[in-house]
Amino acid sequence: MTTHLKRHLLAFLPFISLLVTLTVTAVEPPKGFPEPLNTKNFKEELSKGLHIIDFYSPYCPHCKHLAPVWMETWEEFKDEGKKLNITFSQVNCIESADLCSDENIAFFPDVRLYNPSGYLKSFTERLKTKESLIAFARKESMDPDNLDIDLGSVLSQSQHLEGFDFIKLIAGKADRPYLVSFWPTKNLKDSDDSVNFENCDKCHEFQRTWKIVSRQLISEDIKTGHVNCESNPTLCEELGFSDLVKITNHRGDREPKVALVLPNKTSNNLIDYPKGFSVKSKDYVDFARRTFANSKFPNITREDLITVNRRIDFLKEKGPSYNNDIHLVFSYDPETVVTEDFDILEYLIEPLSKIPNIYLHQIDKNLIDLSHDILESMYEKINYNTSEAQKNFNEEYFTMNTVTQLPTFFLFRDGDYVSHVYPGYSTTEMRNIKEIMRWVQKYSNPLATEITSSNLREWMSFQTESYSNLAIQLVSTGSDKQIKGSNTLIRKLLLASFDYEHVRMEDNFEQINDKRTNKADSIKLLKEKKAPADKVVDKMREEIPHIDNNKLLLGYLDVSKERNFFRRFGIIGDHKVGDVIIIDKSNNFYYTKDNFGNTLTSNEPLLLREAFVSLNIPSKALYSSKMKGRLMNSPFHNAFSFLDIVHQNGIYGYLCIIILIIMILKSLSLYKKYKIRKHYRSKRNAVGILGNAEKKKNQD
Numbered sequence: 001m002t003t004h005l006k007r008h009l010l011a012f013l014p015f016i017s018l019l020v021t022l023t024v025t026a027v028e029p030p031k032g033f034p035e036p037l038n039t040k041n042f043k044e045e046l047s048k049g050l051h052i053i054d055f056y057s058p059y060c061p062h063c064k065h066l067a068p069v070w071m072e073t074w075e076e077f078k079d080e081g082k083k084l085n086i087t088f089s090q091v092n093c094i095e096s097a098d099l100c101s102d103e104n105i106a107f108f109p110d111v112r113l114y115n116p117s118g119y120l121k122s123f124t125e126r127l128k129t130k131e132s133l134i135a136f137a138r139k140e141s142m143d144p145d146n147l148d149i150d151l152g153s154v155l156s157q158s159q160h161l162e163g164f165d166f167i168k169l170i171a172g173k174a175d176r177p178y179l180v181s182f183w184p185t186k187n188l189k190d191s192d193d194s195v196n197f198e199n200c201d202k203c204h205e206f207q208r209t210w211k212i213v214s215r216q217l218i219s220e221d222i223k224t225g226h227v228n229c230e231s232n233p234t235l236c237e238e239l240g241f242s243d244l245v246k247i248t249n250h251r252g253d254r255e256p257k258v259a260l261v262l263p264n265k266t267s268n269n270l271i272d273y274p275k276g277f278s279v280k281s282k283d284y285v286d287f288a289r290r291t292f293a294n295s296k297f298p299n300i301t302r303e304d305l306i307t308v309n310r311r312i313d314f315l316k317e318k319g320p321s322y323n324n325d326i327h328l329v330f331s332y333d334p335e336t337v338v339t340e341d342f343d344i345l346e347y348l349i350e351p352l353s354k355i356p357n358i359y360l361h362q363i364d365k366n367l368i369d370l371s372h373d374i375l376e377s378m379y380e381k382i383n384y385n386t387s388e389a390q391k392n393f394n395e396e397y398f399t400m401n402t403v404t405q406l407p408t409f410f411l412f413r414d415g416d417y418v419s420h421v422y423p424g425y426s427t428t429e430m431r432n433i434k435e436i437m438r439w440v441q442k443y444s445n446p447l448a449t450e451i452t453s454s455n456l457r458e459w460m461s462f463q464t465e466s467y468s469n470l471a472i473q474l475v476s477t478g479s480d481k482q483i484k485g486s487n488t489l490i491r492k493l494l495l496a497s498f499d500y501e502h503v504r505m506e507d508n509f510e511q512i513n514d515k516r517t518n519k520a521d522s523i524k525l526l527k528e529k530k531a532p533a534d535k536v537v538d539k540m541r542e543e544i545p546h547i548d549n550n551k552l553l554l555g556y557l558d559v560s561k562e563r564n565f566f567r568r569f570g571i572i573g574d575h576k577v578g579d580v581i582i583i584d585k586s587n588n589f590y591y592t593k594d595n596f597g598n599t600l601t602s603n604e605p606l607l608l609r610e611a612f613v614s615l616n617i618p619s620k621a622l623y624s625s626k627m628k629g630r631l632m633n634s635p636f637h638n639a640f641s642f643l644d645i646v647h648q649n650g651i652y653g654y655l656c657i658i659i660l661i662i663m664i665l666k667s668l669s670l671y672k673k674y675k676i677r678k679h680y681r682s683k684r685n686a687v688g689i690l691g692n693a694e695k696k697k698n699q700d
């Protein structure tokens with residue numbers, strides 16, 4: 001059946017392509033639209049900045065389809081492109097066949113990114129639209145890896161290390177930190193060498209990354225080195241990189257590995273780069289810089305932390321550093337601390353290296369009053385609406401949540417008014433690395449985190465028992481002006497979330513108080529009933545569980561970079577900068593409209609807060625919840641619930657359901673008939689066979 005269909009389609013293919021060719025008529029190029037580049041001017045043109053180049057043939061149907069899109073894109077982007085130093089260009093591969101063969105063009109149209117030193121990457125999105133091309137241009141123009149243009153003339157700073165050199169480093173002979181890469185070859189002396197890597201598709205690209213990393217780390221006083229695994233098989237196997245020693249399959253999926261050696265230490269000094277393989281130099285530079293910094297447990301001052309809640313510009317206009325760091329502070333009393341108390345810090349370096357953005361510090365002070373003051377200042381912020389009842393700081397709840405002794409850990413996040421205290425009641429808790437890390441993990445999300453197509457699933461499953469919803473602010477970073485506006489949007493989202501946080505804390509407080517009252521009541525009851533003493537004591541010992549759920553996870557999505565996000569996750573409708581999407585992490589329902597059916601946006605922080613409350617703590621909501629969710633990727637493109645159909649369509653809804661039920665029953669009865677038929681048929685067959693056998697027997 002399907003092959004039949006395919007054959008039919010194939011027969012029509014020439015007609016379809018003819019149709020496409022006929023409908024795509026030549027479009028007049030806009031004024032000033034440049035001639036295609038050619039062999040003569042290609043190199044010179046490239047030297048002027050970044051280029052996105054469409055390698056095409058005037059005869060290929062897809063190229064003809066792309067042509068008007070390309071012109072429009074060029075026209076719309078040319079001014080912005082001048083600012084960003086990136087140009088849309090073309091090469092006609094029929095006229096400049098040599099050039100295209102030099103550039104290894106294998107199909108048309110091939111859209112690629114170049115910088116002055118040559119090919120960088122291909123544009124791989126299937127749909128080549130004006131929007132997707134411009135999004136690509138913006139994203140790539142901001143990527144420091146592409147901007148680093150004079151690479152051709154600079155040498156890699158990475159040192160070639162033999163196995164024994166590396167062993168010396170981990171034996172404590174390193175006086176500087178070393179970031180070391182491991183390669184599936186024995187021929188890489190200089191890390192720039194042109195080497196034939198086997199089964200490692202990414203190796204060549206990674207050489208470029210490594211050169212940039214080696215140069216950027218010079219200013220951090222971090223050295224770089226590289227090891228040939230095929231020449232040092234035992235070492236690489238010991239390190240767990242045995243796939244770099246020999247080829248075990250026929251795929252090209254071997255990837256270089258990276259690890260950091262910390263200086264002047266003989267133990268806990270080798271830290272693997274924890275994330276999956278990446279070709280972004282920034283990832284390795286950040287990892288090395290942050291892990292080295294953490295390994296020194298630097299002092300931090302109270303003054304540094306006082307401003308933490310004011311660091312709210314999550315999107316920086318230029319450069320890679322965001323203000324969404326997390327600060328883990330070891331706080332001790334210099335009078336009572338003992339040297340062993342500091343040992344725990346050593347064991348934190350490695351697990352912390354796996355969490356992006358987290359910085360470790362120490363301070364010889366108790367930070368409880370700082371935590372208190374910062375949280376108290378939140379109330380100035382959320383009492384912005386004079387027609388609402390005054391919201392008050394709850395001293396009792398704060399005290400309940402900050403019971404600890406020193407030393408302990410405090411955790412502050414940039415932009416956050418709420419800080420966290422590790423319940424370090426005694427040395428038992430303070431020396432339990434697992435418990436400490438479990439506690440850190442719970443707050444290891446930056447206050448507002450960038451959501452992308454590739455990390456959405458990860459954040460959806462982040463600490464599900466504490467965080468029930470993910471609220472995503474749509475932002476855009478196409479220009480400085482948009483970045484400014486987007487920072488304002490994130491600030492409004494934060495305002496709504498702090499306002500919600502107050503409701504959430506009050507609700508938690510009430511729940512805990514209810515439990516306390518219940519406990520007191522049952523103890524009283526036991527005593528009255530003259531229950532045995534051990535029963536009463538057991539009840540008294542019973543701990544009231546710490547309640548800290550219904551939290552919000554906050555994120556922002558850059559729509560100028562993430563064109564396919566909504567389609568990919570089946571979030572339907574139009575979504576624009578300023579809108580907020582709330583996703584229920586427990587069931588993948590998402591919400592784009594508030595209680596009144598208006599689009600959720602951070603421009604109305606009060607309504608946004610109400611949406612948060614309605615979804616998580618309905619008993620505290622001002623309006624009864626009429627919020628309608630849709631299931632992500634639902635084929636029904638609507639709420640996946642019969643009740644909802646009825647709710648929206650009244651009597652017709654019931655009709656729909658009845659028809660649906662009839663259809664189901666019908667298909668069931670068809671199935672039953674089919675089964676009966678099948679049953680009889682098999683009987684007949686069996687009889688037939690037996691019959692034959694019978695006959696045969698009789699004949700014998």
Ligand SMILES: *[C@@H]1O[C@H](CO)[C@@H](O)[C@H](O)[C@H]1NC(C)=O
Pocket residue numbers: 047048049050085116149
């Ligand atoms: C654009 O890039 C080129 C090539 O690297 C460089 O020489 C030029 O200064 C850049 N122009 C601007 C405006 O940044």
Ligand SMILES: *[C@@H]1O[C@H](CO)[C@@H](O)[C@H](O)[C@H]1NC(C)=O
Pocket residue numbers: 174175176177263264
């Ligand atoms: C490691 O020790 C050496 C010698 O004691 C010293 O010169 C160097 O600064 C130390 N390096 C670091 C990063 O502490």
Ligand SMILES: *[C@@H]1O[C@H](CO)[C@@H](O)[C@H](O)[C@H]1NC(C)=O
Pocket residue numbers: 298299364
């Ligand atoms: C950190 O602070 C402590 C206590 O104030 C002080 O003794 C120590 O020298 C400081 N360390 C550094 C590296 O500044």
Ligand SMILES: *[C@@H]1O[C@H](CO)[C@@H](O)[C@H](O)[C@H]1NC(C)=O
Pocket residue numbers: 385386387388606
């Ligand atoms: C203030 O609160 C009132 C009542 O809840 C509401 O109607 C009004 O829109 C709010 N104003 C602002 C600026 O949020």
